[in-house]
Amino acid sequence: MAIAELGIIPIGTKSTSLSGYIVACLKLLEDSGLAYEVHGMGTIIEGDLKDLLEVMLKMHEVPFEAGALRVVTTIKIDDRRDKEASAKSKVKAALTKKPPA
Numbered sequence: 001m002a003i004a005e006l007g008i009i010p011i012g013t014k015s016t017s018l019s020g021y022i023v024a025c026l027k028l029l030e031d032s033g034l035a036y037e038v039h040g041m042g043t044i045i046e047g048d049l050k051d052l053l054e055v056m057l058k059m060h061e062v063p064f065e066a067g068a069l070r071v072v073t074t075i076k077i078d079d080r081r082d083k084e085a086s087a088k089s090k091v092k093a094a095l096t097k098k099p100p101a
Contacts, residue, residue, distance in 0.1 A: 012069025
């Protein structure tokens with residue numbers, strides 16, 4: 001399973017408020033059925049890499065469809081194939097391991 005962190009920034013909008021764009025992107029994500037977590041600066045999505053890429057492309061298009069003139073999307077992907085991983089397991093591992101000596 002892959003884990004992706006996604007941030008979408010519409011530019012060239014009529015307002016400095018972006019919440020409407022975010023709500024529309026999250027509706028699309030909710031309808032995808034993929035597991036996700038929303039944070040203050042982006043969203044983490046978990047699932048098959050092909051499904052993640054497909055939904056992220058659709059989410060990138062949402063602000064354009066709502067009238068944005070430019071969209072900047074940042075994506076980080078962690079695609080680990082040697083064992084199962086999730087966003088929660090990554091946080092747990094980071095918080096429970098001791099730093100190197």
